[in-house]
Amino acid sequence: MFNTPEFVAKYKHNDEPLPGGVTKRTLIRKMNTAARLTLGIATRGISEVLFKTKEESYKYYYKNRYLGTTENEAAQAAYTKGVELCKQGKFRNAEKWFNAAYQTCTSDYENEETFRNSRHATQIATSAWKLYDSGRFRKAAVKFQKASNLSSVSTLADKFSQC
Structure with missing residues (x-):
């Protein structure tokens, strides 16, 4: 053709x-x-x-x-942007990008679980920052540790553990 x-x-x-x-x-x-x-x-x-x-x-x-021409390519690009935002400490924005990655990837994609866990970890980190800002340091530290444990990506786990 x-x-x-x-x-x-x-x-x-x-x-x-x-x-x-x-x-x-x-x-x-x-x-x-x-x-x-x-x-x-x-x-x-x-x-x-x-x-x-x-x-x-x-x-x-x-x-x-622009994220890509396939669902999984777009999901991977959104995830990469989420990691970048997370490294900057912008957990709320990172959570949105991780959610976009998780919602966009196909159900059998190899990184689907990583996308879901990263989304959940940034949700926890966002609530930890709220606790930290209100002076509840011990509870914030527990939440950051939980976010660190949930994230399988070393750069995210390192970022959460530094908080």
Whole structure:
């Protein structure tokens, strides 16, 4: 099969919000109907066999940031951003990115459990910061330790254990 010639292609896109805040953008490339009909008549229908009449491609975004072309690629990119935010101590924002990663990945993806645990660990760390800010240091330390134990990622565990 050949791609549709560019001069007869028309484009359309659909945005679909996914759980976790990620947006799936579907780009649809179709052959113009008039051109398709003319080409079909001129080639006695062979163009229908030779050319793709419709192609779809996907792009995933979170907060206008491009994440990738597959669910798992997008989930991995969201997770990487969450780790980056976590290293900066921005646990509330990191939690949102980890949630996006967990909600976006396919159910059989190898890192699904890591995404879920990281989301949960940052939820605990966020509540620990609230305790810390209110002067309840002992309870905050217990929560940070719990977050550290839950995180299988050494950089996150190190960050939580330093709090």
